[in-house]
Amino acid sequence: MTQRDVTRPTTVGAGVAGSWSPLADQQVVLEHVTPARAAFRRFLRHRLAIIGVVIVTTIILLAILAPLLTPWPPNKIDFTTGSRHAPNAAHILGTDVSARDIWSRVLYGGRTSTVVGFGAVALYLVIGTLLGLAAGFYGGVVDQALMRLTDTILAIPPLLLIIVFVSVVGPSIGSVIIVIGLLNWGQTARLVRGQLLVVREAEYITAARVIGVPDRVILFRHTLPNIFGPLTVVATFGVATAVLLESSLSFLGLGVRPPEASWGNLITEATSPVVLNHLPWQWMPAAAAITLMVLGVNFIGDGLRDALDPRTIRRG
Amino acid sequence: MGAYIVRRILISIPVLLGITIIGFIALRAAPGDPLLATANPDVLANLAQHPEILEAERHALGFDQPIFPNQYVAWLGHVLQGDLGYSITSHRPISSEIGSRILSTLFLMVTAMTLAVVIGIPIGVITAVRQYSRVDYGLNALAIFLASTPVFVLGLIAIYVFAVNLHWLPTSDQHTAGKSDFPDALYHLVLPASVLAIVNAAPLVRYTRASMLDVLSSEYVTTARSKGLGSRVVILRHALRNGLIPIITLVALLIPELVAGAVITEQIFNWNGMGQLAVHAADSRDPSLMMGIILIVGTAVLFANIVADIGYAVADPRVRYVRPR
Numbered sequence: 001m002t003q004r005d006v007t008r009p010t011t012v013g014a015g016v017a018g019s020w021s022p023l024a025d026q027q028v029v030l031e032h033v034t035p036a037r038a039a040f041r042r043f044l045r046h047r048l049a050i051i052g053v054v055i056v057t058t059i060i061l062l063a064i065l066a067p068l069l070t071p072w073p074p075n076k077i078d079f080t081t082g083s084r085h086a087p088n089a090a091h092i093l094g095t096d097v098s099a100r101d102i103w104s105r106v107l108y109g110g111r112t113s114t115v116v117g118f119g120a121v122a123l124y125l126v127i128g129t130l131l132g133l134a135a136g137f138y139g140g141v142v143d144q145a146l147m148r149l150t151d152t153i154l155a156i157p158p159l160l161l162i163i164v165f166v167s168v169v170g171p172s173i174g175s176v177i178i179v180i181g182l183l184n185w186g187q188t189a190r191l192v193r194g195q196l197l198v199v200r201e202a203e204y205i206t207a208a209r210v211i212g213v214p215d216r217v218i219l220f221r222h223t224l225p226n227i228f229g230p231l232t233v234v235a236t237f238g239v240a241t242a243v244l245l246e247s248s249l250s251f252l253g254l255g256v257r258p259p260e261a262s263w264g265n266l267i268t269e270a271t272s273p274v275v276l277n278h279l280p281w282q283w284m285p286a287a288a289a290i291t292l293m294v295l296g297v298n299f300i301g302d303g304l305r306d307a308l309d310p311r312t313i314r315r316g
Numbered sequence: 317m318g319a320y321i322v323r324r325i326l327i328s329i330p331v332l333l334g335i336t337i338i339g340f341i342a343l344r345a346a347p348g349d350p351l352l353a354t355a356n357p358d359v360l361a362n363l364a365q366h367p368e369i370l371e372a373e374r375h376a377l378g379f380d381q382p383i384f385p386n387q388y389v390a391w392l393g394h395v396l397q398g399d400l401g402y403s404i405t406s407h408r409p410i411s412s413e414i415g416s417r418i419l420s421t422l423f424l425m426v427t428a429m430t431l432a433v434v435i436g437i438p439i440g441v442i443t444a445v446r447q448y449s450r451v452d453y454g455l456n457a458l459a460i461f462l463a464s465t466p467v468f469v470l471g472l473i474a475i476y477v478f479a480v481n482l483h484w485l486p487t488s489d490q491h492t493a494g495k496s497d498f499p500d501a502l503y504h505l506v507l508p509a510s511v512l513a514i515v516n517a518a519p520l521v522r523y524t525r526a527s528m529l530d531v532l533s534s535e536y537v538t539t540a541r542s543k544g545l546g547s548r549v550v551i552l553r554h555a556l557r558n559g560l561i562p563i564i565t566l567v568a569l570l571i572p573e574l575v576a577g578a579v580i581t582e583q584i585f586n587w588n589g590m591g592q593l594a595v596h597a598a599d600s601r602d603p604s605l606m607m608g609i610i611l612i613v614g615t616a617v618l619f620a621n622i623v624a625d626i627g628y629a630v631a632d633p634r635v636r637y638v639r640p641r
Contacts (some may be wrong), residue, residue: 148334152338153338154339155617156337157572161610168345168346179569252579253599254595254598267469270472276476290463298463
């Protein structure tokens with residue numbers, strides 16, 4: 001394998017030199033394929049990842065197109081059908097305790113999960129990246145302080161601290177996004193810092209420094225793009241975790257609260273024995289939706305990880 | 317070894333302080349007057365005409381001091397003397413609120429973790445040994461599926477199937493009313509512990525598989541095979557020993573997940589433990605109770621990490637040496 005093997009994902013960096021997958025070896029012939037395109041091709045060959053893309057795309061489309069897919073607004077009370085009615089032609093999944101259409105609430109619950117999943121991850125990617133860059137770039141006391149803070153954040157059981165914070169700011173979609181975002185940047189920060197330390201020693205960075213490129217440009221133009229691969233993987237698994245956290249919080253009554261629909265608070269219904277024992281259509285669709293969404297996102301994450309092969313990342 | 321343990325414990329102290337500082341600031345900075353949360357609303361309404369009394373009370377409780385470091389240091393001082401304060405909702409000392417529940421939580425979590433290890437590791441080894449076989453694909457798919465199912469969904473399905481429809485096990489609670497013998501407690505433990513175990517076994521299967529695959533492709537395993545040892549001996553005697561070392565750390569990494577899972581499991585099965593207490597504290601906005609829980613859970617998680625690190629150092633002597641920087 002030569003130094004100019006372009007199929008090797010640059011994101012892997014020097015940290016794992018000599019340990020990339022045999023898959024990359026087979027592709028040495030593809031001299032003119034960019035690393036990104038090679039990774040993309042590997043991703044397309046990952047069967048489960050494609051299944052994941054299909055599942056997640058379908059769920060997002062259903063959530064976006066919700067108003068077109070159901071005549072019932074999610075909070076509309078249908079007095080003629082009544083409460084906890086079995087599935088029928090008008091309400092394909094029946095009605096809930098307040099005579100609202102369950103299919104509609106599942107669709108709109110998908111909006112909540114999608115918004116929270118992507119919103120929270122976007123927030124903590126920004127926080128984690130900035131803190132990681134600061135720690136890796138400035139080093140010394142700043143690095144020590146930030147990394148001890150990161151250790152602390154990572155040592156706390158996430159759900160517990162999130163419960164504390166949500167109880168302080170009050171439950172709502174916004175607070176769930178902010179709280180998940182503020183408490184989960186640890187892994188991102190550690191990853192960015194680690195990769196930055198590796199990249200910082202690279203010759204092209206020394207070269208950039210020598211010709212007088214300012215620090216800001218070195219950080220954001222020359223360093224950050226190298227970290228995109230592993231960050232994508234972390235972010236993808238992060239979406240799955242955020243969706244799970246949101247549904248758990250909402251299930252406990254500490255996240256998104258009724259009447260606003262969320263898959264988690266739809267399942268709270270099943271804590272009533274009547275619903276659990278006799279009315280499975282009240283909670284099983286939402287339960288299936290969460291599991292499918294998280295499964296799909298995890299499949300995509302697995303596919304991305306295999307395609308980019310950053311062996312430094314483990315699912316956190 | 318002694319020096320390693322001491323160093324490991326010393327590193328954990330600032331982390332524990334950090335956890336409590338973050339929690340303390342968040343809880344004290346919450347909107348609303350902390351004084352209002354400490355007294356009967358009717359009394360306070362009468363006192364509203366006498367702001368000087370409220371002010372004096374605030375001063376006496378230290379609420380007029382800066383949250384950090386003054387109020388925090390005061391809290392920490394009380395904690396070091398064994399005083400965690402009083403719950404504002406039940407008016408009982410927090411140490412007794414927590415003390416009466418900590419054992420049931422430990423009972424649930426230790427059983428679940430043991431089950432998870434007993435189920436997860438052998439399955440992980442089997443999938444690694446039979447890599448790319450039908451067994452491997454099947455068990456792996458199951459593990460991914462279970463890792464993607466929320467604890468509460470798994471719990472509800474388990475209740476629906478095994479308690480409601482099959483009537484094998486109770487739906488919730490820790491005891492049958494009026495009974496308090498050990499077999500009855502075990503009977504109530506089966507379902508929640510299994511749910512919590514399965515959720516944590518799923519990632520263990522995947523970790524163990526990856527770790528064993530690494531070891532199985534190493535040269536000393538090839539050597540063992542080529543000198544004619546049976547595959548059972550190679551796997552159990554040679555590969556397993558090294559393959560399991562990283563799992564010690566991974567088990568420790570799962571503990572925060574285990575805590576989170578226990579919070580939800582306790583809620584579903586009406587298990588009177590720390591998790592239910594935490595949800596109750598959040599629901600009723602009981603800051604001193606919340607702080608007590610953070611302190612105890614934080615200490616427990618860090619302690620578990622230390623034990624895991626020591627276990628790792630025993631299993632792999634290279635860890636004990638400090639890498640020169």
